[in-house]
Amino acid sequence: MARTVYLNGDYLPEDEARVSIFDRGFLMADGVYEVTSVLGGKLVDFPGHARRLTRSLEALDMAVPLTEAALLEIHRELVARNALDDGLIYLQVTRGAPGDRDFIFPDPETTPLTVVLFTQAKPNLAESxxxxxxxxxxxxxxxxxxxxxxxxxxxxxxxxxxxxxxxxxxxxxxxxxxxxxxxxxxxxxxxxxxxxxxxxxxxxxxxxxxxxxxxxxxxxxxxxxxxxxxxxxxxxxxxxxxxxxxxxxxxxxxxxxxxxxxxxxxxxxxxxxxxxxxxxxxxxxxx
Missing domain, CATH: 3.20.10.10 (D-amino Acid Aminotransferase, subunit A, domain 2)
Structure with missing residues (x-):
């Protein structure tokens, strides 16, 4: 069964999620990410990852697209929808798709960020x-x-x-x-x-x-x-x-x-x- 992923406000089957070829994460590596571990269906060190995400975004002059509470809700929803016991949740935020390739940063008022999250099951993650x-x-x-x-x-x-x-x-x-x-x-x-x-x-x-x-x-x-x-x-x-x-x-x-x-x-x-x-x-x- 396909995983459920999160993309820009929607929960989708992984094979239905699509990101533009003009997304700056794809063209310029213009994005940041976090990986949070899940043990027994619960998130490890989530507040720390949320704070570092904010730090990374601000260092690159990118807006923070979601509050920590909203991010936590998305993480928990993905854990539930994918019945994730042990594993990882990958979160990526890019500067979005302005419509064409350009070295100059796009206008943040007209180019929303791209936010993607997905799970990776790692059974018995603590037993390595x-x-x-x-x-x-x-x-x-x-x-x-x-x-x-x-x-x-x-x-x-x-x-x-x-x-x-x-x-x-x-x-x-x-x-x-x-x-x-x-x-x-x-x-x-x-x-x-x-x-x-x-x-x-x-x-x-x-x-x-x-x-x-x-x-x-x-x-x-x-x-x-x-x-x-x-x-x-x-x-x-x-x-x-x-x-x-x-x-x-x-x-x-x-x-x-x-x-x-x-x-x-x-x-x-x-x-x-x-x-x-x-x-x-x-x-x-x-x-």
């Missing part, structure tokens, strides 16, 4: 084989634009990075700029050294991860030491542990970087404990 075995990552140059803190739909290079990792027999890639790790292709990156959790500080260089914020909060509540600073691949390879965080992978250990095994080459206690805490607390707070 990757989390059990740990990830292998490679390092690649970070050649993206300078506003990585805006969650835009410009995802070609991250996609290429994942393909580079696949070709190398790895699971993912960590991007490196001026000798220091920025982030993973679709996640924030961490190492554990001398018992401290180390991750790059927030700036325009990385995405301000919603899962990142929650995990760091939970870590401090659990009396774990957190240090927000940059680190190199060499330092990461010498670390006791490493892991990533994202809305779809929660906390997932990294056990190998550029062919070098970390510690015993298996998921470490800090990453495993943080994953457990994050999932337990997220289930409690889910909407």
């Amino acid at each position: 084989a990757e989390a059990e075995r740990g990830l292998k990552v490679i390092s690649i140059d970070d050649i993206r634009w300078g506003r990585r803190d805006i969650k835009t739909v410009q995802l070609l290079y991250p996609s290429m990075g994942k393909m580079m990792a696949k070709a190398a027999g790895a699971d993912d890639a960590w991007m490196v700029e001026q000798g220091l790790v920025t982030e993973g292709t679709s996640n924030n990156a961490y190492i554990v050294k001398d018992g401290r959790i180390i991750t790059r500080a927030l700036s325009n260089d990385i995405l301000h991860g919603i899962t990142r914020a929650a995990v760091l909060r939970f870590a401090e509540e659990a009396q774990m030491k957190v240090e927000e600073r940059s680190f190199s691949i060499d330092e990461a390879q010498a670390a006791e542990e490493a892991f990533i965080t994202s809305a779809s992978s929660f906390v997932t250990p990294v056990v190998q970087i550029d062919g070098v095994a970390l510690g015993a080459g298996a998921p470490g206690p800090v990453a495993k404990r943080l994953r457990q805490i994050y999932i337990e607390e997220s289930r409690k707070a889910a909407l």
Whole structure:
């Protein structure tokens, strides 16, 4: 049975949803997105995703098309209509279809934004084989634009990075700029050294991860030491542990970087404990 999707105020079967070929999301990657996890039919970290969506839209001089309450209602309606237990809800907002291709932004008064949401079922999302075995990552140059803190739909290079990792027999890639790790292709990156959790500080260089914020909060509540600073691949390879965080992978250990095994080459206690805490607390707070 076809999924029900949301498009500009309407709930439609996925095979009936249509967006103009002149939509700037298609022609210019002129849009932003969010992905919210669903556990047990409830939304994880929804308020954080809604706030970041607003931040991204405002950074690109785009209007906020729906209130947080309206967005929440749409998310819940899609969960219900698609009988979604565990999975993801993808939300995308583009600058719309002005009628012809042009580099100049269209008049917002005459060009409504395009708003699309759809679900992706991921049964047993919290039970990950990757989390059990740990990830292998490679390092690649970070050649993206300078506003990585805006969650835009410009995802070609991250996609290429994942393909580079696949070709190398790895699971993912960590991007490196001026000798220091920025982030993973679709996640924030961490190492554990001398018992401290180390991750790059927030700036325009990385995405301000919603899962990142929650995990760091939970870590401090659990009396774990957190240090927000940059680190190199060499330092990461010498670390006791490493892991990533994202809305779809929660906390997932990294056990190998550029062919070098970390510690015993298996998921470490800090990453495993943080994953457990994050999932337990997220289930409690889910909407």
